[in-house]
Amino acid sequence: MRRKILGLVVMILIISMSLLGAEEFRWDMAKGSKIKVALNQHMYTDDLLQKIDEFEKLTGIKVDYTVTPEENYFDRISVSLNSRSGQPDVFMTGAYQVWDYAPAGYMQDLDEFINDPSLTSPDYNVEDFYDGVIGSLRWDLVPGHKVGNGPLWAIPMAFEMYNVAYNERIFKEAGVEPPTAETTFEEFIEIAKKIDGFGGPNTYGVALRGTRNWATIHPGYMTTYVNYGAKDFEIENNKLVSKVNSPEAVEMTEKWVELIISGGAPNWSTYTWYQAQADLGAGQAAMMFDADIVQYGVNVVGSSPEAGNIAFSPAPLPEGQNVRNSNLWIWSLAMNNYSKNKTAAWLFIQYFTSYDYQLWAAVNGRSVNSPRESVFNDPTFREVMSEHKGYLEAFEATIDNTAVQFTPQPHFTELTTEWASTLQDLVFGRYPSVQAGMDDLKKKMDRTLDYIDLSKY
Amino acid sequence: MGVINKMKEEKKLNSEVKENQSEIYNKKPLVERLKPFFLLGPGFLLTVGILVPFAMAIVLSFTNFSFRLPYTSFVGFDNWVKMFTSFDFWNGLLVTFEYAVLATGVEILLGLGIALLLSKENPVTKVLRVILLFPLMIAPVIATLIWQLMLNPSVGIVEKFLNIFGIYNFPWASSPRTALMTVIMVDAWIFTPFAILLLLAGLQSLPKSPYEAAELDGASKWFTFKTLTLPMLKPFLYIVLIFRLMDSIKIFDIIFAMTKGGPGNTLMNLSLVAYNKGFAFLNLGQATPYILILWVIVYIISNYLVKNWLKAQKASSGR
Numbered sequence: 001m002r003r004k005i006l007g008l009v010v011m012i013l014i015i016s017m018s019l020l021g022a023e024e025f026r027w028d029m030a031k032g033s034k035i036k037v038a039l040n041q042h043m044y045t046d047d048l049l050q051k052i053d054e055f056e057k058l059t060g061i062k063v064d065y066t067v068t069p070e071e072n073y074f075d076r077i078s079v080s081l082n083s084r085s086g087q088p089d090v091f092m093t094g095a096y097q098v099w100d101y102a103p104a105g106y107m108q109d110l111d112e113f114i115n116d117p118s119l120t121s122p123d124y125n126v127e128d129f130y131d132g133v134i135g136s137l138r139w140d141l142v143p144g145h146k147v148g149n150g151p152l153w154a155i156p157m158a159f160e161m162y163n164v165a166y167n168e169r170i171f172k173e174a175g176v177e178p179p180t181a182e183t184t185f186e187e188f189i190e191i192a193k194k195i196d197g198f199g200g201p202n203t204y205g206v207a208l209r210g211t212r213n214w215a216t217i218h219p220g221y222m223t224t225y226v227n228y229g230a231k232d233f234e235i236e237n238n239k240l241v242s243k244v245n246s247p248e249a250v251e252m253t254e255k256w257v258e259l260i261i262s263g264g265a266p267n268w269s270t271y272t273w274y275q276a277q278a279d280l281g282a283g284q285a286a287m288m289f290d291a292d293i294v295q296y297g298v299n300v301v302g303s304s305p306e307a308g309n310i311a312f313s314p315a316p317l318p319e320g321q322n323v324r325n326s327n328l329w330i331w332s333l334a335m336n337n338y339s340k341n342k343t344a345a346w347l348f349i350q351y352f353t354s355y356d357y358q359l360w361a362a363v364n365g366r367s368v369n370s371p372r373e374s375v376f377n378d379p380t381f382r383e384v385m386s387e388h389k390g391y392l393e394a395f396e397a398t399i400d401n402t403a404v405q406f407t408p409q410p411h412f413t414e415l416t417t418e419w420a421s422t423l424q425d426l427v428f429g430r431y432p433s434v435q436a437g438m439d440d441l442k443k444k445m446d447r448t449l450d451y452i453d454l455s456k457y
Numbered sequence: 458m459g460v461i462n463k464m465k466e467e468k469k470l471n472s473e474v475k476e477n478q479s480e481i482y483n484k485k486p487l488v489e490r491l492k493p494f495f496l497l498g499p500g501f502l503l504t505v506g507i508l509v510p511f512a513m514a515i516v517l518s519f520t521n522f523s524f525r526l527p528y529t530s531f532v533g534f535d536n537w538v539k540m541f542t543s544f545d546f547w548n549g550l551l552v553t554f555e556y557a558v559l560a561t562g563v564e565i566l567l568g569l570g571i572a573l574l575l576s577k578e579n580p581v582t583k584v585l586r587v588i589l590l591f592p593l594m595i596a597p598v599i600a601t602l603i604w605q606l607m608l609n610p611s612v613g614i615v616e617k618f619l620n621i622f623g624i625y626n627f628p629w630a631s632s633p634r635t636a637l638m639t640v641i642m643v644d645a646w647i648f649t650p651f652a653i654l655l656l657l658a659g660l661q662s663l664p665k666s667p668y669e670a671a672e673l674d675g676a677s678k679w680f681t682f683k684t685l686t687l688p689m690l691k692p693f694l695y696i697v698l699i700f701r702l703m704d705s706i707k708i709f710d711i712i713f714a715m716t717k718g719g720p721g722n723t724l725m726n727l728s729l730v731a732y733n734k735g736f737a738f739l740n741l742g743q744a745t746p747y748i749l750i751l752w753v754i755v756y757i758i759s760n761y762l763v764k765n766w767l768k769a770q771k772a773s774s775g776r
Contacts, residue, residue, distance in 0.1 A: 075736045078524035100525045100739060201625035202610050210631075212719030266610045267631030269720040275609075284611040410525065414738040425721040428633050 023118040027351075031060030033344035038066055038080065038088035040073040043297070044158050044331050045092070047365030048352055055351050061344045081106040081336060089339040090348050095136045095330050096214075098153045099408045103141050108335035109151035113346045124350060125374075132403035133159050133371040137332055142457045143409045143449075144235045154332035155353040156371035158293075158361070161326040161402045162223040162315055163394045164188070165280060165295030166287040169309040174198045179287070179313045181397055185224060188316040189255060192263025195286040205263030207276035207285035212424060214416035215272065218406070220289035221256055221423070222327040223315050226405045228252035233407040233445075238454040240409055242445035244419070245438040252318075254434045257426050269424050281306050289315070291329065292394065293368055299388050300366075312390035314397040326398045327405040330371070369395065409452070415445050511752075518745040525739045532742070540746045545722075545730045549747070553726040553754075555637065556712075557705035560644045564701050565694065567645060568652025573682075575653065576660040586657070593650045601714035604643045605630075630716045633723040640715050640724060644705070652697045659693030660686070689773050695766035702762070703755050727751045 023029075039045045045067055052063050066088075068076050077091050081101060093101070101107050113119050114126050126134070133156050140150030164179050171178040176195050179188055192205035209216045225232075230249035233240045243249060260268050265279065277294050279285035281304025288295055292312065297303060299310035314324055333349040335342065351357060359375045361367035363384055375381055376395070385391050406412065422441040431437035518536055522529045540546045571589070575582045592600060607615045608629045619627055630639040663686065671681045709728040712718060718725040718733070727747050735744030 078736070078739055082524040082527075084527070104525050104527050106527075201620075202616065212717045212721070266626035267608075267628060269631040270605070270716055279611055282611060411738070414733075417733065417737065421719065421721050424719050428720055430633070430721060 025118055025121050027058050027121075027347065028060050029119075030341070030344035030347055033060075033341050034062040034064060035089040035339075035341050035344045035348060036064045036066075036087045037348065038068065038073075038077055038091040040092045040331070041067050041069045042092075042331060043366040044361070047361040047367045048157070050365070051352070051357060051360070055348065058351070059344070059347050061347060063348065084338045086336060086338040086340045089336055089341050089345040091334055091336065092157070093154050093332055093334045095147065095154075095328075095332070095404050096218075096406070096412050098137060098139055098334075099410060099412055101334075102139060102151075102153045103410065106337055107153045108337045108339070108342065108345075109153065110155060110335065110346075110349070111152045113342075113350075114152070119343065119346060120350060121354070124354060128355065128372045128374050129156065130371055130373055130399060130402070132399070132401070133328065133330060136328065136330060136404040139408055142454070143452055144233060144240045144407060144454060147404050147408060154330075154334035155349055156330045156332045157353060158358075158367040159328050159330040159369055159371055159402075160291035160293045161328050161369070161395070161398050162219045162290060163292045163295070163326070163398065164287055164289050164313045164315060165292070165299075165310050166313065167280070167283060167285075167306055167309050168311050168389070169306070170198055170283065170286045171195065174286075178311070179316060181314050181393070183313070183316045184319045185227070185255060185316040186319060189259050189262065192259055192287065196263045198286055199283070202266075203284050203286070204265050204279075205286055206259065207279045207288040207290070208260060208264055208268060208271065209273055209276055209290065210260070210264070210268035210271045210420075210424065210427075212269070212417065212421050213272070214413050214420060216420040216423065217416050218327055218329065219273075219291055220315070222405050223325065224256065224318075225249065225252050226325045226327065227315065227321055227323075228318050229321075231407075232405075233409065233449075235454060240407070240449045240452055240454070242442040242449075244445065245435065245442040250435050250438050253423070253426065253438060257423070257434060260427050269427070280304075280310065283309075292391065293366075296368060296388055296391060297366070310388070312388065312394040314394040323401055324398050325401040325403075325405065328402050409449060411448050415448060418444055514745045514749060517742055518749055520742045521740075522742040523740045529742075536743050536746050539743065540750070545725065546727075546747070546750075548722050549725055549727040549730040552722075552724060553706055553728075553751075556641065556708060556724075556726055557702055559637070560641045560648075560705045560708070561698065561701045563641060563645045564649045564652045565697055567649045568656050568697060569690075569694070571649070571653045572656035572660055573686075575657055589650045589653055591650075592647045593654075595647070597647055597710045598714045600647050601643055601711045604646070605715060608639070631720065633720045636716055636720060636723045640712055643711055643715065644708070647711075648701060648704070652701065655697050656690065656693055659690050663689050691769040692766055692773055695762060695769055699759060699762045699766065703759055706755055706758070707751060 039048065049065070049067075052065070055061070056063060073092075074097060077088075077093070077097075078100075080088060080091075081104075084106075098107065114124070134152070135148040137147070137154045137156065138150050138152050139145070139147050166178045168178065174195055176191065176198075179191055183191070194205075196205035197203055198205075208220060228248045228251060230246055230252055231243045234243055235241070265271055265276070265285065273290055273294050276285070276288055276290055277298055280288040280295060281298030283306045295310060295312065299307050301307050315326055317324055333352060335345045335349060339345050353371075355372055355374055358367065358370045358372050359378055359381065362370045362375050362381050363378075368385070370376060370381075382392060406416070409415075419441060422437050425431055426434055426437045431440070519531055519533060520529045521532045521535075575586055575589075595603075607613045608627075610616045610626045616625075616627070619625070628635050630636045667685050667689075668681065671685060676684075707728055708726065709732060712724045712726065712729060713732070716724050718729040728751065731744045731747035731751070733744075734747065735741045
């Protein structure tokens with residue numbers, strides 16, 4: 001009997017001790033910590049900064065943040081991460097930068113935190129993120145392997161996909177039919193030609209990015225490139241081989257060059273998204289093929305002279321293509337692998353990627369598009385966005401196949417900048433043909449990646 | 458014997474002088490005695506401050522140092538070989554010299570012309586001398602962004618002005634044919650005042666008597682300018698040439714803000730190639746040979762020009 005009682009007491013003790021040991025998630029678990037956060041100057045950041053005080057009150061964590069303009073942001077982050085000082089603890093990043101920072105060991109795998117119930121709120125619901133969006137931040141660190149597998153290196157705050165925006169007023173006045181979801185890319189070029197010069201010599205058909213920078217390739221160009229069935233790289237004999245001179249890639253690039261020459265801005269080669277957006281908002285450009293959130297930015301009441309006149313349509317597909325793909329850009333939050341305040345850093349990431357924050361930022365701020373499906377389906381959010389004609393429809397027509405369309409490799413920035421440079425040369429007729437230009441680009445790409453032996457991974 | 462005695466006396470005298478000197482020195486307060494070291498300190502720090510990064514750059518050029526790699530290893534002459542065999546380098550070298558020669562040439566010619574016009578004293582020139590300095594007070598990147606806006610075909614004031622003459626959508630920096638001209642125009646707008654300022658100071662410091670003699674002899678204005686003004690102004694022209702040429706060889710901000718080196722490779726000079734490799738593509742090891750070559754070019758040219766400047770100074774002062 002005594003033995004039984006003793007056994008019972010021991011059991012009770014073990015159970016109660018194990019219950020005490022399994023800590024429950026608490027927002028104030030890292031109270032008193034101080035973290036450094038590096039942010040890029042962006043409208044998403046403006047929203048985030050409004051909630052810093054609330055986060056500090058909830059968690060007791062002091063946030064020391066810096067906001068850097070985009071032009072210098074990644075230079076600064078690269079230097080900070082390379083110093084391995086552990087600062088900043090949290091930083092904003094895009095998906096492409098993961099291909100540089102994760103293999104170097106600068107980024108913390110966030111699955112460890114998400115899968116730990118003591119560190120993650122039970123209502124965080126990681127399944128709520130769109131697969132293509134969160135999947136674009138997963139990678140197994142092998143060059144040439146597509147994103148979507150491997151550790152999760154960052155969590156999305158908000159993202160952009162690439163659609164067409166057009167000015168309804170301009171189209172109506174010109175008596176031209178605007179693009180629709182059924183418009184093919186070939187028809188889209190014809191529309192751009194038709195509407196070009198609608199208001200005199202300084203007005204034009206379609207605003208596109210054109211600087212000698214990787215950012216010229218990743219929005220409309222890459223979206224259309226993939227929709228034409230073209231690929232950037234393939235693995236052959238354990239080597240990454242460029243496919244930019246394939247028939248599909250050349251056909252698409254020929255059409256893109258035609259679009260720029262016949263309907264693009266006169267000084268297209270100096271255009272970043274800022275200039276393209278400004279022209280859409282000022283009524284100088286009839287259309288814009290770029291990030292939906294950039295287009296949305298000029299349609300918000302009071303933001304531009306053409307606010308309220310902008311309507312949206314999904315990216316035009318080539319004749320015969322049914323699946324609508326889009327490349328994407330994600331501003332995400334990542335953790336420095338050398339951070340000395342990982343719990344506090346994770347709480348920060350968790351808070352600003354949570355449903356509550358993202359719904360607030362999407363409805364009250366300008367953090368559209370939210371990567372969370374539940375936010376997109378929220379009636380308040382849908383009501384706000386329904387004021388922007390065609391926005392929700394274009395989003396829904398594209399989201400299922402929206403993901404990073406580039407092949408991860410360690411020279412992404414370098415080779416995509418070279419790609420933009422070749423595109424500029426093609427537009428200015430510096431090659432006898434598009435095929436010749438793309439052949440030359442392929443050679444440069446293959447030469448740069450030749451040292452990578454995939455059998456060693 | 459007499460010589461030996463004299464030497465001994467001199468030696469004795471010297472040692473006495475030294476003793477006296479050290480006695481005087483020891484009597485000086487500590488601050489006074491440490492003064493030479495205080496004066497040497499900043500110079501020493503400056504030298505170290507310059508030499509350490511320079512030596513590090515040389516070392517880095519033999520490594521694969523990258524912000525993308527957690528650890529660095531030596532790669533021998535790989536980066537140098539890659540540079541000398543790359544299109545980027547030779548094209549960059551050509552663009553660097555094209556830009557430097559044209560920009561400096563335009564600025565010196567314009568600067569000299571305007572300085573000659575402003576050298577006459579009257580109320581208009583006094584006001585103009587102040588106004589012409591304004592561009593120098595603006596950071597080159599800001600000035601470039603202002604020009605970018607002014608040249609914009611949609612909203613730019615320059616475009617609106619050209620529209621009056623029936624010229625529409627002039628390509629400016631967006632076409633390979635006009636991009637170099639456009640950035641040189643911006644460079645000239647910012648830095649010609651520097652040339653004006655120096656050359657004006659030079660003109661005002663020239664002696665009056667040779668001009669009075671030439672006038673008495675009935676020399677023409679062109680003859681006076683060619684045989685008097687220009688030779689006497691040579692040292693000032695060299696100063697402008699040294700400063701502007703060195704600066705133009707290293708130019709980065711104006712080109713980067715205007716076109717990022719495009720269209721294509723039209724404006725990819727050595728500074729831009731180095732920046733792209735080092736910071737945009739994160740390969741600092743590959744970027745440093747470009748910087749070092751740029752340094753060698755600047756060093757050789759500036760040395761040559763400084764020697765000529767000294768010669769011109771001697772010649773103009775009649776020594």
